[in-house]
Amino acid sequence: MTRMHNPPHPGEVIREYLGDMTVTEAASRLSVSRVTLQRVVDGAAGVSPDMAYRLGTALRTSxxxxxxxxxxxxxxxxGKIKRTNVERIAA
Structure with a gap:
């Protein structure tokens, strides 16, 4: 699998899926708090496995x-972080 160059945060894509729907309404439909969804949409939090299932069901995706x-x-x-002192374990 090749990595995408500078992939978007999933929150950006969620925002597109929501269209004109408010975060408050979407959070209610997902049964999460508005703050929780807002943090994901803003890129301040990631999509957890639980949120992935909620989004999959609500947005008819996987x-x-x-x-x-x-x-x-x-x-x-x-991948943008420089790591030092990492040694190979296997040949």
Whole structure:
């Protein structure tokens, strides 16, 4: 699997899916707090496995879509960090 160059945070995509719906209304439909969903939409929090299932059900997508999107974002961000003193374990 190739990594996407600078993938978007899943919150950006959620915002597009919501269209004109408010975060408050969407949070109510997802049965999460407005603050919880707002943090994801703003990119301040990631999509948890539970949230991935909620989004999958509500938006008629798969939970794997949201979890995968979060993983791609997290891997890209982690790849920008310089790591020192890491030694190989296997040949």
């Amino acid at each position: 939970p794997e879509l949201w979890a995968g999107m979060q993983l791609q974002y997290d891997l890209y961000q982690a």
